[in-house]
Amino acid sequence: MSDAELLLLVESRKKSGIAAALMNIFLFGCGYFYLGKWIYGIFMGGIALTLIIIDMDAAAIGFLIWMFIDGFLETNNYNKKVIEDVVKERRNNQESKTG
Numbered sequence: 001m002s003d004a005e006l007l008l009l010v011e012s013r014k015k016s017g018i019a020a021a022l023m024n025i026f027l028f029g030c031g032y033f034y035l036g037k038w039i040y041g042i043f044m045g046g047i048a049l050t051l052i053i054i055d056m057d058a059a060a061i062g063f064l065i066w067m068f069i070d071g072f073l074e075t076n077n078y079n080k081k082v083i084e085d086v087v088k089e090r091r092n093n094q095e096s097k098t099g
Contacts, residue, residue, distance in 0.1 A: 006090060013082045021071035025064050031071040035078045 020031035029045025032038070044067060051060035 006086065010083055010086050013086070014079045015075050017072040017075040020075045021068045024067040024071040029067065031067070032074065035074055037074070 015035060020034050022031070023029075023034055024031035024044070027045075028048045029041040029043075032041030032044060048060065048063055048067060051063055
């Protein structure tokens with residue numbers, strides 16, 4: 001696999017930080033679903049929805065801002081893991097060809 005193919009593979013598996021962050025705000029935790037963190041998304045979305053329903057405006061706004069920022073951070077972690085996984089795949093492919 002050439003370096004260009006490797007780069008394309010990594011880029012095709014990466015997720016968008018802005019998409020995850022915006023989904024966390026407007027769809028109450030769906031940014032975590034986008035990253036494959038289903039349980040975390042349900043939990044965080046439930047907290048956000050509860051804060052909004054019980055009319056805790058300042059807490060809800062603060063929590064949504066935190067979820068927005070966390071969406072970026074979690075996407076960064078997800079993308080680092082994608083890069084590590086692709087590098088491991090490449091090493092395994094090279095080892096299987098040589099040995």
